[in-house]
Amino acid sequence: MSPAEPGGAEEPGGADTQPFVVGDRLAELLALAALARAMLLRELRGLLVWVLGMGALCWYSVDALSRSYRTEELRLAAGVMERTPSMAAFTGPGHGMEAVADGVAPSLAALVANELLVYVALGLAVLAIVLVVRHTRATEESGQAGLVRAGALRPGAEAWVVLLVLDICLTAVGLGVWAGLVLGGLGASGALAMTAGSVGVGLCLGAAALLAAQTAPSARSARGAALLALLAAFSLRAVGDVLHSLGQPGAWLSLLSPIGWAQAMRPWTGEAWGWAVVLVVVADGVALLALALAARRDLDSPVVAWPSRPGLGRPGPRGPWTLALRVQASAAAWWVVGAVAMAALYGCLTGSLEGSLGTIVQESEYLAAFLGGGFAARSYVSLVLTFLALVAAGAGVAVMGSAWRDELAGRAQALVAAPRPRGQRVLTAALAAAVGSLATLVAGAACLGLTSAATTGQRELALDSLLAAFGAWPACLALIGAGALATGLGRAVGPVAWGLFAWTAMLTLLADLLDLPQWLRDLSVLEHVPQVLTLGHASPSLSWTGALVLTGLAAVLLSAGAWLAGRRDLA
Known part of the structure; x- marks a missing residue:
């Protein structure tokens, strides 16, 4: 029966219909x-x-x-x-x-x-x-x-x-x-x-x-x-x-x-x-x-419409820990790609920068006095690694925020309904965040070290860059722990972790530029990481105490966040 016939139903998209009435x-x-x-x-x-x-x-x-x-x-x-x-x-x-x-x-x-x-x-x-x-x-x-x-x-x-x-x-x-x-x-x-x-x-x-x-x-x-x-x-x-x-x-x-x-x-x-x-x-x-x-x-x-991902018909992850890792894998992968691209770009410049800047320092008495007499490729690689540490910390905070976003969207209700501790959702998110930040930092540092070593001929830069990455990882863990604590306190304070990250980035990037006092610099977690690239991994003055303290701080913050999350209702 056509729409024009009596009793006929008008078909969608007909001449007399409008898809939207303003x-x-x-x-x-x-x-x-x-x-x-x-x-x-x-x-x-x-x-x-x-x-x-x-x-x-x-x-x-x-x-x-x-x-x-x-x-x-x-x-x-x-x-x-x-x-x-x-x-x-x-x-x-x-x-x-x-x-x-x-x-x-x-x-x-x-x-x-x-x-x-x-x-x-x-x-x-x-x-x-x-x-x-x-x-x-x-x-x-x-x-x-x-x-x-x-x-x-x-x-x-x-x-x-x-x-x-x-x-x-x-x-x-x-x-x-x-x-x-x-x-x-x-x-x-x-x-x-x-x-x-x-x-x-x-x-x-x-x-x-x-x-x-x-x-x-x-x-x-x-x-x-x-x-x-x-x-x-x-x-x-x-x-x-x-x-x-x-x-x-x-x-x-x-x-x-x-x-x-x-x-x-x-x-x-x-x-x-x-x-x-x-x-x-x-x-x-x-x-x-x-x-x-x-x-x-x-x-x-x-x-x-994006094409379906391969493997959608495969069995799901076994348990909450592997579930958290699989859900956050794609997000962490983008952070890894960004860190590797950044490391490759700046690492390829290390050799030319060392040669050109070294010549300029020798020719300029003003610059020699300003830099304290010279320039080394290690100082440049150390600066780039600081940027990579900030990228890795951002990856960790972003992945840790999944626990807060799940609570906002109502997905956390299905997690806490299972027969497992309520605070476990914070621990699983922290695991995914820690793995994501470590992968971002290690991949970026490895690329930076290899490219810098290839362009300068200093092969020890590859090993020192990798060790420096592991030394900077506890700083990322401390920020992840702060995010876990914020999630445990309540969803309204979830963005506090991003505020701490912004504070850390500002202190790290602008400390020398603004000539900040040392007590203010010490408020940045990256101020306490081992100076592997600056001193060398074999230096007797190299200290890993700061990394151990940051790791302990991260464990305390994470435990407190999981404990608090297990003793409050979802908002």
Whole structure:
């Protein structure tokens, strides 16, 4: 019976049916405003921390650098150092320091821009990635997005709201950064250029995260893909700046990265505002593509179905321990891939950096005095290994957070219903986190040691890098233990582990830059790892006491977290 015949049922997709009824335009606008308000209220406390924290960091950085480089001689030595390949890999191209070879000291503002901009941009990029994925695929997996879609909103409208909230949050943090720089005594125009570049990086990576949310099979995959894009942006910028400092072709690689575009704005050294337009255009282009896909995508599924993984019909894991390892294996694998790629990139540069920087140190009395007389490949490899330790710690904290996410999503109820201790779910998550962090650290350190040994001819770097990785692992375990304790206390304090990780990263990366006092440096767990690369594994002054203490601390925190989790109800 056709739909036109009396009594015939109208077929789906007929001419008289509409797949979606928008409703009153005013009702839709009110729904969008209500959704934006709800998202902003959810982000309010964290946003205040970001605004105050980034503003205070910028103000303190300017103050600390002004005290560290208080004389023209110190600024000249610092300028020579900033133009070296090893520093260019982690900071920037050294705009405003082109005349240091002629004995002209750079300005304090140029030093601040070169040393601080990349880290401010990285912070805003991480904020953007976490915010976008949390309000897109994460809410879909928890079921909250279904309630939002049931209102007076057309498909994909919530993605527009997420971008609006992202713009508001990045602008607020940018105002905090600008205020910190200006209160530190730097020029307002250059501070605006640095802020605009950093916010532009956040917009680009936020748009990339929104695109990943439409194509990835899960929130975790979307977050991992966006973080890998950030790692690629940082690596391209690093390679381009290193080649530029060596005077070799390939400096254009840094202009393939949003971070490179932000640095090309040259804060306080003749601002080039055209690169801000590039950042906005690229961010808008990626965002428009993501919005188009969001309007055509079903909830909690990618726009294109991913093929089924092989082995789905095989027997499941035996017991909770193997279950935790199998569930978190894919997430840990992405962290391992990122660590190996980073180690291979920086390890291949070790030989050329040792030769070029050693020559520069011999020719520059200012740099020789600044470095204490020389440069060794071990110091560079040790610095890279510190970055790898932070990556491994991030992997451990992320995997440990699965216990907290399972409780939020209701999956923990099935685990605690089984005839086993309630606190065992914390222990299994900690096991997966420990294995994931160890695999990330060992794989990255092995790649770093082999590439560094091959390029420098110092074969002992391979063994020392591996031993240094095992020495740094207890620091990762301590952060995993903190995450276990936070989970045991209650799901509301689960993100505390990420806060401790951010604190550790800030102290580790900025301690020398900001000339922090030793008591403040000691608050970082990475400050207490054995200095295997610096001293050598056969050195009699090498101490493993710090690693043993960190291991004991991790065991205490983990035991306390499991005990507390076994004595409270799921929230």
